[in-house]
Amino acid sequence: MGILYGMVARGLVVLAEFSSIAQTNANTVARQILDKIPRGNEDSNSSYSHDRYIFHVKRTDDLTVLCMADDSTGRRIPFEFLEDIHQRFVKTYGRAIHTSAPYAMNEEFSRIMSQQMDHFSNDPNADRLNRLQGEMSHVSLIASQSNGF
Numbered sequence: 001m002g003i004l005y006g007m008v009a010r011g012l013v014v015l016a017e018f019s020s021i022a023q024t025n026a027n028t029v030a031r032q033i034l035d036k037i038p039r040g041n042e043d044s045n046s047s048y049s050h051d052r053y054i055f056h057v058k059r060t061d062d063l064t065v066l067c068m069a070d071d072s073t074g075r076r077i078p079f080e081f082l083e084d085i086h087q088r089f090v091k092t093y094g095r096a097i098h099t100s101a102p103y104a105m106n107e108e109f110s111r112i113m114s115q116q117m118d119h120f121s122n123d124p125n126a127d128r129l130n131r132l133q134g135e136m137s138h139v140s141l142i143a144s145q146s147n148g149f
């Protein structure tokens with residue numbers, strides 16, 4: 001299944017998010033995690049489990065990049081995804097990140113997250129099982145798009 005949900009936030013302000021599955025409360029859980037992350041300037045990498053999913057969170061300065069993956073995906077691929085998303089976001093939006101309104105980048109950047117989620121869920125370095133699961137997540141992505149989500 002791989003990576004199923006991604007979000008970029010400044011503090012508690014969500015700037016962009018994307019979910020590849022239709023039936024999920026990932027966005028609600030992600031907001032609860034944003035609330036839990038200690039304020040301050042400490043950078044951190046952390047993971048929280050919720051049912052059979054793991055939320056991986058990378059905080060750099062005030063920017064939080066978060067994703068949800070199923071537990072069989074492990075930690076390496078989700079954190080590579082978070083690093084990639086962080087770099088793309090900072091490179092694309094620069095200083096606008098510090099002042100932008102909620103969801104300001106959502107329309108454009110949710111598409112980028114969708115592509116990168118698909119890419120990392122099909123990581124050629126992942127083991128065979130992860131590859132098969134990546135292919136299945138592609139199928140559910142197409143299915144959820146037809147639901148208009």
Ligand SMILES: *[C@@H]1O[C@H](CO)[C@@H](O)[C@H](O)[C@H]1NC(C)=O
Pocket residue numbers: 043044045079083
């Ligand atoms: C978080 O992980 C990155 C690699 O993705 C590493 O460079 C960084 O030092 C880590 N930060 C902390 C606070 O552990």
